[in-house]
Amino acid sequence: MDKLQWLCLPCLLVFAPFFLFGSTSAAHHHQRDVLHPVVLLPGFSCGQIEARLTDAYDSPSPLCGLRKGDGRWFRLWKNSTGLQDLPNMACFADQLRLVYDPTAGDYRNVPGVVTRVLSFGSARGFLSDDPADKENCMGRFVEALERVGYSDGESLFGAPYDLRHAPAAPELPNREFSMFRRSLTALVEHASRRNGGKPVILVSHSQGGLLALEFLNRSPLAWRRRLVKHFVMASRGAGGIVVTMKGLAASDGGGVLSMRRVKRSFESAFVGLPSPAVFGGETPLVVTRDRNYTARDMPEFLSAAGLPAPAVKL
Numbered sequence: 497m498d499k500l501q502w503l504c505l506p507c508l509l510v511f512a513p514f515f516l517f518g519s520t521s522a523a524h525h526h527q528r529d530v531l532h533p534v535v536l537l538p539g540f541s542c543g544q545i546e547a548r549l550t551d552a553y554d555s556p557s558p559l560c561g562l563r564k565g566d567g568r569w570f571r572l573w574k575n576s577t578g579l580q581d582l583p584n585m586a587c588f589a590d591q592l593r594l595v596y597d598p599t600a601g602d603y604r605n606v607p608g609v610v611t612r613v614l615s616f617g618s619a620r621g622f623l624s625d626d627p628a629d630k631e632n633c634m635g636r637f638v639e640a641l642e643r644v645g646y647s648d649g650e651s652l653f654g655a656p657y658d659l660r661h662a663p664a665a666p667e668l669p670n671r672e673f674s675m676f677r678r679s680l681t682a683l684v685e686h687a688s689r690r691n692g693g694k695p696v697i698l699v700s701h702s703q704g705g706l707l708a709l710e711f712l713n714r715s716p717l718a719w720r721r722r723l724v725k726h727f728v729m730a731s732r733g734a735g736g737i738v739v740t741m742k743g744l745a746a747s748d749g750g751g752v753l754s755m756r757r758v759k760r761s762f763e764s765a766f767v768g769l770p771s772p773a774v775f776g777g778e779t780p781l782v783v784t785r786d787r788n789y790t791a792r793d794m795p796e797f798l799s800a801a802g803l804p805a806p807a808v809k810l
């Protein structure tokens with residue numbers, strides 16, 4: 497699902513006119529003048545999150561509380577070394593999960609966990625400490641763009657986001673996505689200004705497409721016309737994806753870190769569900785012995801998967 501080959505074809509088509517310029521330095525120079533700035537929105541797991549723990553953190557074990565109150569930031573996501581270390585996994589699980597705050601009507605970190613997304617604005621900030629993620633997080637695409645003259649921070653930008661959060665319906669409180677929209681608005685304006693007022697090209701991969709689409713739909717039309725030239729959405733159906741249902745229904749083997757439990761706490765676990773407008777009410781998406789579930793049966797499916805209704809903000 498998160499494979500780069502899905503990404504490259506549509507992108508190459510859009511960028512073909514730019515790629516076709518020669519590679520002598522004069523041509524390179526000229527090419528730089530005609531390039532439209534590009535802002536990348538990477539896939540689900542690509543935004544990197546740092547955390548620090550305050551004294552308010554109610555640690556499930558002494559190990560998990562070791563960093564409490566020391567004010568130091570550490571890599572919460574994606575910290576592959578930490579996630580491979582069994583005793584630490586339970587700590588990561590506890591600190592990564594979200595809680596739904598019924599008073600705020602919105603999702604929050606666990607009390608005492610403060611988080612921030614790294615390197616907003618840069619296309620170089622998507623990478624975790626796991627080299628395999630380079631492929632999934634537009635690494636090769638960034639290199640290809642750089643070969644044709646794009647340069648990080650000048651004509652190439654990145655909008656990583658906190659994978660746990662997602663856009664809620666416009667009338668609902670949605671602090672994290674509101675902040676993301678403000679930052680992305682500023683980034684698009686900055687990218688255009690820096691490139692002689694040329695409108696930007698947004699390129700998204702996977703989950704990034706959902707954020708970009710919601711961002712665009714909620715931006716004024718006049719602003720979009722002035723500042724956004726194209727939106728290239730790679731490897732994501734705007735109608736939702738079936739594999740999201742698998743993530744909610746299937747056990748991942750549990751163990752110390754049940755990622756299913758953690759992922760179910762994410763606001764983003766629910767926004768990628770297949771839409772009946774696209775998948776209809778006929779095709780069974782989940783087949784069980786007793787009954788099948790189509791995109792129309794989502795409330796029944798969620799309750800069969802054991803999700804408490806009030807925590808689900810559809």
Ligand SMILES: *[C@@H]1O[C@H](CO)[C@@H](O)[C@H](O)[C@H]1NC(C)=O
Pocket residue numbers: 569570571572575577578579581584
């Ligand atoms: C990843 O987690 C381990 C275990 O908690 C920690 O020692 C390490 O500092 C973390 N990595 C980063 C880059 O913060």
Ligand SMILES: *[C@@H]1O[C@H](CO)[C@@H](O)[C@H](O)[C@H]1NC(C)=O
Pocket residue numbers: 780783784785786787788
């Ligand atoms: C579920 O769907 C499968 C495949 O379409 C079908 O063979 C099966 O009879 C259906 N089961 C129920 C309980 O409707």
